[in-house]
Amino acid sequence: MFSSPLQRSQTIIFLLGWLAYASTYLLRKPLGVVKTDLEESLSIPKTQLGWLDTALLLPYAVMQMLLGPLGDRFGPRRTFGTCLLLSAISMATFGSWSNFWMFFFLLFINGSAQAQCWPNCIKCLGSWYPDSVRNSMFGMFGTCAFAGGIMGTSLAVYLQTSYSWRSAFFLPSIIVAILGAVVLMFFTTPEEQNVEIPGKMQSSASSKSSGNTTWLQMWKIPMLPEVAVAVFCLKVVRYCMYMWLPMYLLNALKYTKAQAGMFSTTFEIGGVLGSAVIGIVIDRYFKGRSLAGTGYSITLSAVSLLAFYLTSSWGIVFNTVFMFLAGVFNCGPDSILGGSIPNELGEMDGRNAAAAAVGLVNGFGSVGTFLEGPIIGLISAHYGWSGMFYMMIGLSGVGALAVLRALSIYNSRQGKIPLEMEEVA
Structure with missing residues (x-):
């Protein structure tokens, strides 16, 4: 099926990265699906529902800019896998609470953790492919965001209608946690496997820098x-x-x-x-x-x-x-x-x-x-x-x-x- 061990490794890393990043939407999309339930069953007004969006989106944006060097310092595998696990832990108990401020806090942690998923996924993937096909690879990989959104909404709607809105978070959290553990074990870079990528321009010192760029x-x-x-x-x-x-x-x-x-x-x-x-x-x-x-x-x-x-x-x-x-x-x-x-x-x-x-x-x-x-x-x-x-x-x-x-x-x-x-x- 694979013409070389390198092609096999590239395919495994691509598929694992695609699934792992797509899974982040399983913990983003349920909020939009259950808003009506939060308003009706917990009497949370629309203004506060809007602030829940901010609790997720604001740290997602800001922490990407501020904490980006983490992946360069500790490596994409550790950073990506840890952030997936933290995201899963933060949302696993979301349906057990009925307090607005607890919702706000959990969504803030979720947004902060997910902020480092895309950068580190891209860092690892980019290291595996020659420069001549880099754009093609990233273009295909980008479909995971759109597919993840569709899967996240569909799963949340199924859990909401089959059980209740409180059930829309636990199963997605389990899925994300499993993928986080798999990432920690297998989402390696070529350097970690002592593999050289043919046709890839090598920077003179990039791998020796500690990732301290401010x-x-x-x-x-x-x-x-x-x-x-x-x-x-x-x-x-x-x-x-x-x-x-x-x-x-x-x-x-x-x-x-x-x-x-x-x-x-x-x-x-x-x-x-x-x-x-x-x-x-x-x-x-x-x-x-x-x-x-x-x-x-x-x-x-x-x-x-x-x-x-x-x-x-x-x-x-x-x-x-x-x-x-x-x-x-x-x-x-x-x-x-x-x-x-x-x-x-x-x-x-x-x-x-x-x-x-x-x-x-x-x-x-x-x-x-x-x-x-x-x-x-x-x-x-x-x-x-x-x-x-x-x-x-x-x-x-x-x-x-x-x-x-x-x-x-x-x-x-x-x-x-x-x-x-x-x-x-």
């Missing part, structure tokens, strides 16, 4: 701030579509509730395809120009959103096509800008800071996930649905400009920075 020093890495801004813009647009598209379809386009609910998944379906395909496209057609490929994709996402809004009255067929394309081009670059590129930037010039770089980029981007709600609410209240769409189009434009700025920095420093875009023979 948060302020990370912002001084060339191109990293621009990539972080681009990811921020993409995530604000994405979560706006997740949270507001059903309401727009219902109120503005007069869809039925069933139609609005079904159609709202079109963006996510496009996201799965985009994540799987864009890395392959970039590796094949944009060799040496990864940033250019992602820039084109973000620009096309803005064009797709504009086309969707301008043709919104033309019927469900046009709505489906343009919303699907918006999902493809918005979600596609996420694993490249949030995985492949910062991973490489963190390792260049003798740094051992891949986890810190990935954490900074995704943490900064995740700030948009909890700012999106009040921003969109304010804009839509004053400027209507058109204001919301033009803001999303404008943010996509800003993201594309940020990538263009990063590309210009790369071009000006070409020959000085061995970015992965220089394919290794």
Whole structure:
């Protein structure tokens, strides 16, 4: 089945990382599913339910940026596995409590623990694959986030309806804990197995650094701030579509509730395809120009959103096509800008800071996930649905400009920075 022991190890690490990171959504999604139960059975008001979202999302964003060096210092296997176990422990008893502040505390611990899962998963995976297929690998791997979200929601709904809302957390916690233990045992790096990866550019000192790069020093890495801004813009647009598209379809386009609910998944379906395909496209057609490929994709996402809004009255067929394309081009670059590129930037010039770089980029981007709600609410209240769409189009434009700025920095420093875009023979 496998042509070599190296290919077998790469496949095992990829599948284990995919399953382990997808499982984190089993402990993120239940909160949204059981909110109605918390309101009805425990009389928790909507305002406090909103604060529970913040308890999960705020530490998830901030701790990615602040605690990223942990993975570089202690290794991705230990950090990723420990964080999975901590996340599982924090949520295992969630259904046993009835106190808002205990819910808040447990969600805060969960968000803080999960903050280090993506950066360390990416750090380990990036070490196993040659630079020539890095984008393809990360693009395929990015599908785990979308698949995990679907699995997390489905399992939570099943447990809620079959038993009760209090049962929606324990089984997912057990699954995450088991995968955390497996990660601690088997999610090794090539260095831990004394394996050399053919076709992988070796930094002169990256593996010898202790991972002590500070948060302020990370912002001084060339191109990293621009990539972080681009990811921020993409995530604000994405979560706006997740949270507001059903309401727009219902109120503005007069869809039925069933139609609005079904159609709202079109963006996510496009996201799965985009994540799987864009890395392959970039590796094949944009060799040496990864940033250019992602820039084109973000620009096309803005064009797709504009086309969707301008043709919104033309019927469900046009709505489906343009919303699907918006999902493809918005979600596609996420694993490249949030995985492949910062991973490489963190390792260049003798740094051992891949986890810190990935954490900074995704943490900064995740700030948009909890700012999106009040921003969109304010804009839509004053400027209507058109204001919301033009803001999303404008943010996509800003993201594309940020990538263009990063590309210009790369071009000006070409020959000085061995970015992965220089394919290794």
